[in-house]
Each structure stands twice: as C-alpha cells, then as structure tokens.
Amino acid sequence: LAKTTQPISMDSYEGQEVNITCSHNNIATNDYITWYQQFPSQGPRFIIQGYKTKVTNEVASLFIPADRKSSTLSLPRVSLSDTAVYYCLVGEGGGADGLTFGKGTHLIIQP
Amino acid sequence: GAGVSQTPSNKVTEKGKYVELRCDPISGHTALYWYRQSLGQGPEFLIYFQGTGAADDSGLPNDRFFAVRPEGSVSTLKIQRTERGDSAVYLCASSLGGGIGELFFGEGSRLTVL
Numbered sequence: 462l463a464k465t466t467q468p469i470s471m472d473s474y475e476g477q478e479v480n481i482t483c484s485h486n487n488i489a490t491n492d493y494i495t496w497y498q499q500f501p502s503q504g505p506r507f508i509i510q511g512y513k514t515k516v517t518n519e520v521a522s523l524f525i526p527a528d529r530k531s532s533t534l535s536l537p538r539v540s541l542s543d544t545a546v547y548y549c550l551v552g553e554g555g556g557a558d559g560l561t562f563g564k565g566t567h568l569i570i571q572p
Numbered sequence: 573g574a575g576v577s578q579t580p581s582n583k584v585t586e587k588g589k590y591v592e593l594r595c596d597p598i599s600g601h602t603a604l605y606w607y608r609q610s611l612g613q614g615p616e617f618l619i620y621f622q623g624t625g626a627a628d629d630s631g632l633p634n635d636r637f638f639a640v641r642p643e644g645s646v647s648t649l650k651i652q653r654t655e656r657g658d659s660a661v662y663l664c665a666s667s668l669g670g671g672i673g674e675l676f677f678g679e680g681s682r683l684t685v686l
Contacts, residue, residue: 493672504576504663504677505615548614553672560605560675562614 464488465549470567479536481566483549486530491553494525494532499546499565508547509534536568544570574598576678578664584684585654593649593681597666604647605675606639607663615663621647654685 466484473479485494493512497505509516511523511532522535536543546565577596585591597604602623607615617631624644632638636654641647651658661682665675 495672497675502679504665504679505675506677507674510672510674546614560620561617562607564612564614 464551464561465563467547467549467563467566469564470569472569472571473539474571475540476538479539479543479568479570481534481536481547481549481568482531483534483551484531485549485551488529488551489553492551493553494523494529495550495552496521496523496534497548497550497562499548505548505562539568539570541570541572544568576664576666576676578662578678578681580681581679582682582684584686586686587654587656589654589685591651591654591683593651593662593664593683595647595649595664595666595678597645597647597664598676599645601666601668601676602644603667603669604641605665605667606647606649607665609661609663609680610659618649618662651683654683656685659683659685 493510495510496508498508499505509518509521509523511525513525516523524533546567548562548565576598579594604621606618608618609615619626619632619639620628621641624641636652639649661680663677663680665677667673667675
C-alpha cells in the first residue's frame with residue numbers, strides 16, 4: 462500500500478515558482494512529512510520537514526493543510542540546477558516505516 | 573571526512589561471487605541506514621541500525637544479504653552468491669538520533685553483477 466502519491470514528472474521554466482503536491486491520505490498522527498532532492502549519481506539530500514501548517518527554510522516552503530492528507534513543496538524562482546527528482550516521505554522515522562521512498566517527481570527546469 | 577563515505581564507488585563482479593560494501597557514517601551519528609536504488613526507482617529500504625544493533629532489517633530481500641555494524645560506526649553490507657538482479661546503487665545514510673530528522677546520504681556504491 463503506497464503511503465504517498467506524487468506526479469511522476471513536472472516541467473517549468475527558470476525564474477518560476479514550482480509547487481509539487483504529494484498525497485498521503487493515510488497519514489498517522491505521529492507521522493512527519495519530509496522532502497528530499499536527488500541529482501543523478503548522488504544520494505538524496507534533505508530539503509525540508511514539517512508536521513502541520515507551513516514551514517519555510519532558505520531553499521523551500523512546505524505547506525500542509527489542516528487535515529494533513531496532502532502537502533505541497535514550493536520552490537521559489539527555480540533555476541536550471543533545480544532539475545532533479547523530488548521525493549515526499551511520510552512517517553515517524555526509525556526504519557522502514559519512517560523512511561520509505563516512492564518513485565518521486567522528476568522536475569525538469571527549462572531556460 | 574565531513575560526510576558519509578561509501579566504498580567502493582563502483583564494483584563489478586561475476587554472478588555467484590561475494591561482495592562487501594562499506595559505509596563510514598558521519599562521526600557521532602548513531603543511526604545508519606542502507607538503501608538500494610535501481611535505475612528509475614526511488615531508494616528501497618534495506619536495513620536500519622541504531623548503534624550496533626539492527627533495529628529493523630525487514631527490507632533485506634533474502635538471506636544472501638547481511639549487514640553488520642560491530643562498533644556502532646562503520647557498517648558493511650555483505651552480499652553472498654550475487655545475482656544479476658542485485659545490480660543497483662547501494663546507498664548508505666546516517667542520522668543523529670534515528671527518529672525523525674535529516675538523513676545524510678553518501679554517494680552510493682554502484683554494483684554491477686555480470
């Protein structure tokens with residue numbers, strides 16, 4: 462049973478804001494939402510994590526509605542270097558339950 | 573080093589051979605994870621260590637796969653009687669506490685079984 466559902470791919474252009482939405486209808490009370498970014502031939506890299514409402518850091522924002530059944534990763538003013546695969550994870554950490562990666566969203570930024 | 577180090581970066585072996593992949597986590601990180609990633613797929617969980625013990629090995633595909641972390645730092649993933657289907661990138665990650673929190677990944681070991 463998939464814990465998360467994301468679009469397989471998305472396209473955008475340099476300078477645009479990109480929003481990637483993840484569905485997690487069966488999220489549990491103790492689960493957090495975490496996003497990772499992965500470039501080819503590299504390991505995933507942590508972007509942002511949240512539990513509810515909105516979280517913002519220097520690279521992204523994470524919007525989580527009150528029912529927590531979905532979340533949206535927002536990347537402001539993307540550049541070509543933001544072309545990567547983005548993974549949404551849901552869980553409480555510590556082993557398989559906490560850190561299951563799906564297939565991710567392949568984001569392609571064009572000039 | 574400052575990050576998670578994995579060796580070898582590339583390993584080519586023949587079907588039926590034994591392989592060891594090493595992971596050197598960030599100093600002080602108690603939690604260590606192994607993942608396997610095939611082309612076009614997300615990382616697939618294999619095993620999670622908290623300290624020296626395997627807290628969750630439910631992702632190991634069969635008994636040909638085994639991992640150890642004897643002193644709570646360096647970990648070795650061992651694959652016996654390799655099969656062509658074992659070809660993948662094996663990723664190691666560490667984190668400070670093991671619960672929710674940032675995982676720091678290495679660059680992976682690419683295993684090719686001929």
